[in-house]
Amino acid sequence: MAPGKLLLFAGTSEGRELFARALNCGIDAEAAVATDYGRSQLQELGGKIHTGRLDEGQIAAMLAGGTYRLVVDATHPYADRATANIAAACAVRRVPYLRLVRPEQPGEEVINCTDMAAAVDYLRDTDGGILCTVGSKQLEQLCQLPDYRKRVYARILPLEENLSACRALGFAGAHILCMQGPFSAELNAALLRQYSCRYLLTKSSGAAGGFAQKLQGAKMAGAQVVVIDRPTSEQGLSLAEVWRRIAAIWQLPEECEVSAVWRRYFPLFVQTANKRVLVVGGGQVATRRVQSLLHFDWQQVTVVAPQVSKHLRDLAGQGAICWRKRCFAEPDVRQSDVVLAATDSSEVNRWVVNCAQDRGIFANNASDRHQCDFYFPALALGETQTAALVGRGGDHRQVARTAAKIREVLRHEDNGSE
Ligand SMILES: C[C@@]1(CC(=O)O)C2=NC(=C\c3[nH]c(c(CCC(=O)O)c3CC(=O)O)Cc3[nH]c(c(CC(=O)O)c3CCC(=O)O)/C=C3\N/C(=C\2)[C@@H](CCC(=O)O)[C@]3(C)CC(=O)O)/[C@H]1CCC(=O)O
Numbered sequence: 078m079a080p081g082k083l084l085l086f087a088g089t090s091e092g093r094e095l096f097a098r099a100l101n102c103g104i105d106a107e108a109a110v111a112t113d114y115g116r117s118q119l120q121e122l123g124g125k126i127h128t129g130r131l132d133e134g135q136i137a138a139m140l141a142g143g144t145y146r147l148v149v150d151a152t153h154p155y156a157d158r159a160t161a162n163i164a165a166a167c168a169v170r171r172v173p174y175l176r177l178v179r180p181e182q183p184g185e186e187v188i189n190c191t192d193m194a195a196a197v198d199y200l201r202d203t204d205g206g207i208l209c210t211v212g213s214k215q216l217e218q219l220c221q222l223p224d225y226r227k228r229v230y231a232r233i234l235p236l237e238e239n240l241s242a243c244r245a246l247g248f249a250g251a252h253i254l255c256m257q258g259p260f261s262a263e264l265n266a267a268l269l270r271q272y273s274c275r276y277l278l279t280k281s282s283g284a285a286g287g288f289a290q291k292l293q294g295a296k297m298a299g300a301q302v303v304v305i306d307r308p309t310s311e312q313g314l315s316l317a318e319v320w321r322r323i324a325a326i327w328q329l330p331e332e333c334e335v336s337a338v339w340r341r342y343f344p345l346f347v348q349t350a351n352k353r354v355l356v357v358g359g360g361q362v363a364t365r366r367v368q369s370l371l372h373f374d375w376q377q378v379t380v381v382a383p384q385v386s387k388h389l390r391d392l393a394g395q396g397a398i399c400w401r402k403r404c405f406a407e408p409d410v411r412q413s414d415v416v417l418a419a420t421d422s423s424e425v426n427r428w429v430v431n432c433a434q435d436r437g438i439f440a441n442n443a444s445d446r447h448q449c450d451f452y453f454p455a456l457a458l459g460e461t462q463t464a465a466l467v468g469r470g471g472d473h474r475q476v477a478r479t480a481a482k483i484r485e486v487l488r489h490e491d492n493g494s495e
């Protein structure tokens with residue numbers, strides 16, 4: 078099924094969103110970002126990240142070998158050099174390329190300038206404070222304003238290099254606002270008021286860049302917005318369209334997860350001696366799970382199913398479990414503290430979990446990971462140590478392989494401490 082790797086140039090919020098979606102759906106995705114800051118924004122998602130500003134040759138070298146099926150350029154709307162390099166390298170290596178472009182948001186009553194130089198020209202003939210939200214790279218041009226030290230307040234990301242750049246340009250501490258977004262309209266308005274700014278300087282950064290909040294904040298504080306237009310009117314696809322194309326290439330099922338961030342489940346190691354567990358279903362999965370459960374000392378393990386495996390029948394015969402030989406009924410959940418649904422009917426499993434959850438009982442649905450209060454882990458039991466492993470929920474076989482390695486480690490530990 079896997080048609081190769083996806084490479085995402087991902088230094089924007091859309092890039093992060095796509096990377097998260099791709100990883101959640103089991104796509105072999107890698108991200109490329111220019112800075113350590115970009116990297117830090119993606120790290121918690123897992124997945125391989127390339128860091129550094131790459132020129133055309135370096136990108137082409139990365140794409141050599143034919144392992145990439147698609148490249149998506151979700152770099153910043155103003156990163157025109159990066160975009161040219163990525164597109165050229167993809168053309169050389171014949172790797173399909175998609176450009177994601179944020180839709181521009183037209184602003185009413187804004188002053189549009191073709192570039193920073195034009196903005197400086199406009200601002201030269203004005204007076205009053207200027208809140209500059211275009212980052213630290215282009216600040217130097219603003220220093221052409223005769224009284225920039227008094228007028229300009231630079232809002233920059235809290236990175237040391239940005240701070241030293243501002244310092245080197247002569248900005249005093251009181252004129253440097255080291256802050257990380259997102260910024261609400263209220264916060265923008267408060268900053269404009271606090272520093273008596275009459276102008277807010279911004280790029281046309283689109284919805285994900287907080288453009289609307291800038292416009293609204295400026296309106297609230299009675300400030301004029303000055304917009305530096307995009308270098309060119311770029312052609313490209315929206316986030317939704319890019320995702321549709323990725324889903325088609327990787328043949329993702331329709332219900333594929335699109336939630337942005339993967340949330341880890343907390344491995345709760347619980348006392349079992351005072352708890353009753355109910356397993357609904359008695360086939361392969363239920364049998365494997367009962368075997369795992371019986372490594373622990375439960376108050377009671379009950380299985381409800383019309384048919385069960387030979388192994389479960391034997392366990393019932395030995396009195397290790399209690400088998401109710403019939404279909405599940407709602408009252409079954411009442412005397413349980415934990416419920417596992419593992420029948421071969423997804424409707425029955427959903428019903429079982431709903432019955433349990435209605436009573437505040439922790440439940441697991443073996444046919445639907447989205448309906449689990451907890452995941453059932455692969456276990457590695459040493460003599461004195463207990464390890465339990467789950468993944469993101471999408472690759473159960475990988476979990477099984479890694480768990481086998483952990484069992485080896487624990488066996489080794491136990492032998493060493495003999
Ligand atoms: C660890 C292990 C423990 C155990 O089960 O004992 C386990 N699954 C194992 C094996 C396995 N699972 C599946 C196959 C069939 C082939 C295949 O898909 O490869 C095989 C292989 C086999 O059976 O040999 C299919 C499957 N599994 C889930 C769904 C539903 C879904 O994803 O929504 C479906 C599709 C069902 C369908 O098609 O209807 C869901 C879950 N399975 C989990 C645990 C939870 C967290 C796992 C994670 O983080 O990845 C999670 C998320 C929730 C939960 O059930 O608690 C055990 C491996 C370790 C070991 O063997 O030691």
Ligand SMILES: NC(=O)c1ccc[n+]([C@@H]2O[C@H](COP(=O)([O-])OP(=O)(O)OC[C@H]3O[C@@H](n4cnc5c(N)ncnc54)[C@H](O)[C@@H]3O)[C@@H](O)[C@H]2O)c1
Pocket residue numbers: 357358359360361362363381382383384385386403404405419420421422425442443444473
């Ligand atoms: N999470 C996992 O690890 C995992 C792995 C493989 C499969 N699955 C899922 O688990 C399901 C079960 O797989 P299996 O291989 O154990 O199936 P199976 O066919 O071996 O067993 C199904 C069991 O459910 C019982 N059952 C059916 N209807 C019932 C009802 N109304 N009340 C009580 N019991 C009922 C049957 O008597 C049988 O014991 C699969 O359909 C699949 O969706 C999950």
